[in-house]
Amino acid sequence: MTPGKRPTAKKKSAKVGSSALPGQRLRVLLASLFLLAFVGLCLLLLVLLRSSYLPEYSRVSEPALPETLPEKQQIYGYQQVYELVETDLLSGPKSLGWQKLPAEGNLQRLKMFGDYPDRTRLLELSAQMTMTGAPAQLDLLPRKGLVRLYWNKELRLELRYRVPIMVSSSRPRIAIIMDDMGRSLSTFHELLELGLMVTPAILPETRQATRAALMLQEIGREYMIHIPMQPKHYPEANPGPNALLLGQTEKEIRRLMRHYMDRVPGAAGGNNHMGSRYTQDRDAMKVVLDELQQSGQFFIDSKTIGNSVAYDEARKMGVPTAKRQIFLDNRADVDYIRMQIRKMIKISDDRGAVIAICHPYPETMEALRLELPWLKKQQIDFVSASALVDTD
Numbered sequence: 478m479t480p481g482k483r484p485t486a487k488k489k490s491a492k493v494g495s496s497a498l499p500g501q502r503l504r505v506l507l508a509s510l511f512l513l514a515f516v517g518l519c520l521l522l523l524v525l526l527r528s529s530y531l532p533e534y535s536r537v538s539e540p541a542l543p544e545t546l547p548e549k550q551q552i553y554g555y556q557q558v559y560e561l562v563e564t565d566l567l568s569g570p571k572s573l574g575w576q577k578l579p580a581e582g583n584l585q586r587l588k589m590f591g592d593y594p595d596r597t598r599l600l601e602l603s604a605q606m607t608m609t610g611a612p613a614q615l616d617l618l619p620r621k622g623l624v625r626l627y628w629n630k631e632l633r634l635e636l637r638y639r640v641p642i643m644v645s646s647s648r649p650r651i652a653i654i655m656d657d658m659g660r661s662l663s664t665f666h667e668l669l670e671l672g673l674m675v676t677p678a679i680l681p682e683t684r685q686a687t688r689a690a691l692m693l694q695e696i697g698r699e700y701m702i703h704i705p706m707q708p709k710h711y712p713e714a715n716p717g718p719n720a721l722l723l724g725q726t727e728k729e730i731r732r733l734m735r736h737y738m739d740r741v742p743g744a745a746g747g748n749n750h751m752g753s754r755y756t757q758d759r760d761a762m763k764v765v766l767d768e769l770q771q772s773g774q775f776f777i778d779s780k781t782i783g784n785s786v787a788y789d790e791a792r793k794m795g796v797p798t799a800k801r802q803i804f805l806d807n808r809a810d811v812d813y814i815r816m817q818i819r820k821m822i823k824i825s826d827d828r829g830a831v832i833a834i835c836h837p838y839p840e841t842m843e844a845l846r847l848e849l850p851w852l853k854k855q856q857i858d859f860v861s862a863s864a865l866v867d868t869d
Contacts, residue, residue, distance in 0.1 A: 748864060
């Protein structure tokens with residue numbers, strides 16, 4: 478009797494176990510789904526927080542490249558360039574004469590009679606030199622009364638003028654531009670907290686480009702479009718998505734420029750991001766500059782290569798323009814950047830006006846913070862980029 482009941486009991490137990498198993502699996506499945514959903518939500522929140530608050534650490538800038546053209550493009554020799562200076566400054570109708578000073582090797586020095594020449598006149602002479610394709614550069618130091626002619630970076634001619642009182646008594650002005658902005662809002666807040674006039678240049682394809690522009694617009698702070706352009710070593714050096722590249726049609730260039738303006742609404746002007754190859758092409762730059770001109774914007778040549786024609790082309794077209802004199806952070810080293818900041822002050826004392834470019838690196842921010850007390854003691858006016866463009 479008893480042995481006959483045992484199989485029945487085992488059968489019942491097996492039935493209970495098999496009915497409980499699907500319930501356990503369902504609970505495990507639901508728990509897993511909940512955990513996955515929770516992890517996914519956390520990751521999404523982290524991405525959103527990173528977009529808004531993490532600083533911009535990536536280095537995407539292009540260092541300045543050599544000044545000289547390949548030999549096959551150098552048309553003028555030194556004597557021909559010297560004759561341009563002679564025709565305008567030494568023998569021209571506005572010259573009051575000059576006196577030779579002792580020479581030093583290849584360096585010729587002349588004491589010029591009369592006040593320092595008109596800036597517009599000197600800029601026109603500088604543009605003529607650029608058009609020659611020669612490795613010549615005219616260096617203008619109005620606060621010291623000097624016009625210097627360099628050939629292959631060697632000083633060959635120095636003209637010494639009398640400095641007008643209104644020039645010597647005026648305070649030097651500096652415009653600092655911070656390139657590569659737009660990846661995070663925290664960098665803008667950090668920059669604003671410095672209490673130093675710095676003009677942000679916003680990359681149009683960055684995550685926070687439009688939000689940052691609207692935020693700066695609301696507080697009345699000037700900002701620029703950091704226009705991505707083809708570098709010399711493209712595609713190894715990449716200017717980013719939707720960049721201006723040689724070979725694009727005029728229609729495509731205009732479409733991209735208007736797209737940048739939509740992404741960075743209300744910008745006062747623009748400067749080139751990379752562009753060591755693009756800024757050597759006059760036809761391409763004419764289209765870019767025409768779009769800026771139609772929108773009432775200025776252009777600042779970042780001078781990522783010495784042979785850039787962007788500044789000269791802008792002057793010919795009547796686009797308000799200027800060019801960079803110094804990079805502050807070609808090396809990501811706090812001590813080096815502090816040294817460059819002090820060099821910037823020295824250059825401004827010689828030139829009267831300086832445009833400096835830097836980037837939102839942690840080292841740059843730290844150097845600016847450390848130098849801020851000293852900077853505030855200098856007899857210098859820090860201004861927005863638009864204050865230093867030429868409108869002559």
